[in-house]
Amino acid sequence: MKSTIAKKLWGSFGVLIAVLTICGVIVYWQIHGINRVIEQLVEVREPLQEIILEMEINMGNTSRAVMGYVMERDPSHVKWLHDSEKEFEGLVSDFRELAETEEEKRFHREASLFFAEFRKLSHDIVALVNEQHDAQRVFREAAREIDESIGKALERVVNSSPGWTKAKEEVTLNMQICSHEVFAAIERYLFQHTGFHRDEVKSAEQAFREFRKMYRKTGLSDEESHAIRLIDRDYNHAIKVGYDAMAVTDQLYVKLDRFRDDLTRMDTVLNKDIQPLIHADTVRATEDSKRSVSIASTITLTMVISALIIMALVTWIITKGIIASVRRLKEGSEEFGRGALDHKIDVRTKDELSELATAFNQMAEKRKKAEDELKQSSEKIKLFAYSVSHDLKSPAMGIYGLTRLLNKNYGDILGKKGKTHCEQILKASEQIGTLVEEINLYISTKERPLSIEKTEIEEILEVVREEVMGRLIARKIAWSEPEDMPEIKVDKLSIIRVIRNLVDNAIKYGGDDLKEIKIGYRESDETHIISVTDDGVGLKAEDSEEIFELFKRKNTSKGVQGTGLGLAIVKEIVERHGGKVWIEPGAEKGTTFSVSISKHL
Known part of the structure; x- marks a missing residue:
């Protein structure tokens, strides 16, 4: 009688079902006991604990809303901030109604004061972000105007002044470079806010003023003097709005530091001062549940290990023969993958794997035959491509040579239109030759x-x-x-x-x-x-x-x-x-x- 893989697997599956049924009954009783303990734990209601947890979540949402608006200036973050403030205000009110001890009432007063201060601070940060954005926009516009003023005014003076010298040109170029460095340093300060970038601004500004003094000493015409006055006016305006933007940035970072400190302080109050006062019952219920879970875990682990050992033993006995056949199939397929299509797979079992081995052997024979045919076809295609390339290139070069002779010897007779046609023929024949070379190159690229x-x-x-x-x-x-x-x-x-x-x-x-x-x-x-x-x-x-x-x-x-x-x-x-x-x-x-x-x- 043929023993198929399906029958072997069904037998293994039956043993598995029996073992799992026994384990399931035992685990059910353990879970039933754990559920009773959990029910006791759930009955310990601590509304204040829930409110504190909601406050912590709300503070996180508020922080993300404020910092998100600072980073992206997205109006949706402002709406998120307002929603979080309303929710926090409601939580403070709920805590007041549930507070019983003096410590809890004291915390309610602190939370109310914190909420008022925190709300004002959040709104101040939003306002400063908007103010910084406006100041930055004004600064960029002023920087663009001074850049255009330097470029246009000095270019006009250079083109029109007969007294223009190489030294004056170098000083002017350095003025323009320094102005760019000043404005770039201000931009970096607005984004990164470090003392290093503030020093960069001062250093670049000092360099600009030094080159401006040097420019005045080169001897200026009336038109040049007028141009430098315009530049001074625009430059001073740009510097002023730049420092204004930096001042707004300083205020913003001061508020942000205070914002972070307030969050840290409130988090400390919530977790270290208030939490221990209101969850004593939860601690006791938790300890009881831990003991019950520990006992149930030990019993369940023992049953699982026993079931695994039995299942492993049965599986090893049943699958030993299957694995040996599969290994021979794997080794044979690897031989096929290395190109040994003459290799034969020998599986002695009387099941589906034997039939699969026969199918593999037949497939290898068909593939070997197909590869031989494909190789012959590829050689024919390559020879055909080279032949076509040669047949195209030779006439193209002939057309190219004849057209050149025609254009050279009979150009006067052909006239303008005839010469144009000759040039078009020359270009077309050159393109054919180039195409043939590229085709040959592409073929050699695949073959070489x-x-x-x-x-x-x-x-x-x-x-x-x-x-x-x-x-x-x-x-x-x-x-x-x-x-x-x-x-x-x-x-x-x-x-x-x-x-x-x-x-x-x-x-x-x-x-x-x-x-x-x-x-x-x-x-x-x-x-x-x-x-x-x-x-x-x-x-x-x-x-x-x-x-x-x-x-x-x-x-x-x-x-x-x-x-x-x-x-x-x-x-x-x-x-x-x-x-x-x-x-x-x-x-x-x-x-x-x-x-x-x-x-x-």
Whole structure:
């Protein structure tokens, strides 16, 4: 008779049910006893204890509402604050009605005074946050006006004054730099509120006044004197509103310190002074429940351990044969995973596992046959692709050469329109040749084995930087890269192509506003991560997935020559290095391409 796995498991399940039934009856009586103790504990009613707990929760909500408004200035936090105040006022009133002892009544008086003071302090903080926000807005507007005043007035003087000198230009530039440092230091003080930043403000302001004196000593025309008076007026106004904003910030932080101290004081009163007075009955009931629970836990633990031992023994007897068969199946599947499709799984049991082993063996035979057919098909496709590439490239180059001869020898006869057509044919044939080369490169990228070697990242970046430096200089694009980057294990030529394609992509599609290309590096536990960031026209989020597919180009690439294979090649190379490539669009403009490379190549 065939002994199936189902029958074996049903037998084990029956033993398990019997053991659990016995344990369940015993545990039921223990739980029944615990419930009686818990009922006694619940009957000990302490309304004052509940009110104190609600007060603690309310104080936490009030604190989060106030600090939330300080951090985010969200009106919903003010509403939350008002709701918490009303709730706390109600709790104080409830405590007054239930207070019986002198200590409890004294606490009610302290809580009432605390509530009044705490409420006023919370409202003062909200008002100061609003005042700080308004002062900061006025300060930023004044800083913007002085910046525009310096820029416009001095630019007008520079362009019109025949007595302008290099020394005067340097002093003027230093004035502008110092004004920026003053306002930046004030901004930092408003956000971080440290004495260090206040000293920064004074130091930068002193430097500004020194350069202003030096400027006056350079010899000013009437127009320059008028300009510097305007600058002094706007600067003094900006400094005044800046110090006003700093003063408001000082007041706010004083109130916040007092707010925290009051919370700490009230929490101490609640937990150390009041709590011990009102929960003596709870302590006694709790001790009784602990003893009952301890006894019940001991009995229950003994039953559970006994049940586990019985269940483990029965399970071991029944599953011993199943595990041996499963182990042979696992070993056989691992052999299949390593490519040994000729391996046969031998399971001698007369159950479903034997049938599964037979199915595995049949599947391996079918897969081996399919892999042989796939390999032959892949070789045919590769030969076909190279053949098509060659057949495309040869006519394209022929068209290119004939068109050049036609344009050179018969340009006068063709006329302007004919020359235009010739140029279009030349560009089209060049694009065909480029496309063929990119297709061949993409095929070789998938087929060529990786040559892994230790390489400095600086060496890879140096190769790419030298290749594109001419274009960077011509378009006045800045290049930056981190220092002290580590040595990594990669296929050097492939990773050079990855960085080259990403940098070329940034230059091509960054637009006329592209001013900087920044190379970044970071690492995780498993990967090295290299990024290429530009400040160009950017990329829409919906384009970030499709752009790595074959022949896919983003909408902004119209009019820019390309094949649509560059990023597909990047993706293929990176995936062969055990990593991935992804895009992070900038907040307003620019794009960051990041690639990860496995550390275990």
